[in-house]
Amino acid sequence: MQKAELRTVTVTRYITPLREGGSLPALTEADDDFKYVLKFKGAGHGVKALIAELLGSEIARALGFKVPELVFAHLDEAFGRTEGDEEIQDLLQASQGLNLALHFLSAAINFDPVVTEVDEFEASKIVWLDSFITNVDRTYRNTNMLIWHKELWLIDHGASFYFHHSWMDVEEKAKTAFSFIKDHVLLPRATKLNEADEFCRKVITPEKIKEIVSLIPSEWLQWQDTDETEEEIKKVYLRFLTIRLAQSEIFIKEAENARKALI
Numbered sequence: 001m002q003k004a005e006l007r008t009v010t011v012t013r014y015i016t017p018l019r020e021g022g023s024l025p026a027l028t029e030a031d032d033d034f035k036y037v038l039k040f041k042g043a044g045h046g047v048k049a050l051i052a053e054l055l056g057s058e059i060a061r062a063l064g065f066k067v068p069e070l071v072f073a074h075l076d077e078a079f080g081r082t083e084g085d086e087e088i089q090d091l092l093q094a095s096q097g098l099n100l101a102l103h104f105l106s107a108a109i110n111f112d113p114v115v116t117e118v119d120e121f122e123a124s125k126i127v128w129l130d131s132f133i134t135n136v137d138r139t140y141r142n143t144n145m146l147i148w149h150k151e152l153w154l155i156d157h158g159a160s161f162y163f164h165h166s167w168m169d170v171e172e173k174a175k176t177a178f179s180f181i182k183d184h185v186l187l188p189r190a191t192k193l194n195e196a197d198e199f200c201r202k203v204i205t206p207e208k209i210k211e212i213v214s215l216i217p218s219e220w221l222q223w224q225d226t227d228e229t230e231e232e233i234k235k236v237y238l239r240f241l242t243i244r245l246a247q248s249e250i251f252i253k254e255a256e257n258a259r260k261a262l263i
Helices: 047-062 086-094 120-132 170-174 179-183 193-203 206-213 230-246 248-262
Strands: 007-017 026-030 035-039 070-075 097-103 145-148 151-154
Touching: 007 035, 007 086, 007 097, 026 070, 035 047, 035 070, 047 070, 047 097, 047 120, 047 206, 047 230, 120 151, 120 179, 120 193, 120 230, 120 248, 170 230, 179 248, 193 248, 206 230, 230 248
Parallel strands: 007 070
Antiparallel strands: 007 026, 026 035, 035 097, 070 097, 145 151
């Protein structure tokens, strides 16, 4: 299996804000001439949202899902000084340095469960993924999936790992059921959760988790609300995911019960 790694690009042009949610991502262009959806470390939940996006997306990619390429996106000090919108200028100034961007899927359309029927095993794997990373944001209201070139793509994992906003009782939180799965857009199609669990546990090994967690850049681990070192913070994410993987039957049972309640 290919080792997880990310390229680094420099943002050269701010094209337009994408006013969806509170994080104010933007369509941008980089020095490789590709367009990207840029997630700013100076927005909303800051670097923790970027860490969630990075970990969630790369776990999804390891499981074989189609996910837009992620890149580390550098914003230089002078970038955005001529931006007329004061809110955007403040965001750009607060996001100098390393941010995260997703390759822009031009002409992609939002996934609609009424129009597109997802295979039951595929749906079960997506439900497994979102239960594993505690992603609260794949609902009917906001599916965070796109259809591009007639294929299903997963996007926007920044609302995952919500334990890290309190950073307490990590081991206990890793063992909890994921009650928000009841709102998952694909739960009605997730009829093969046990098969999905078996498949995903073979792919997402502790070694793969360690490899993905190692991608978190040093710049995102300078937290003011903890005395923990960069390596100690990484070990918390590693411990959370490793424990959760070993206890997957807890969130699988929760998803099964939630699906039965829909019938």
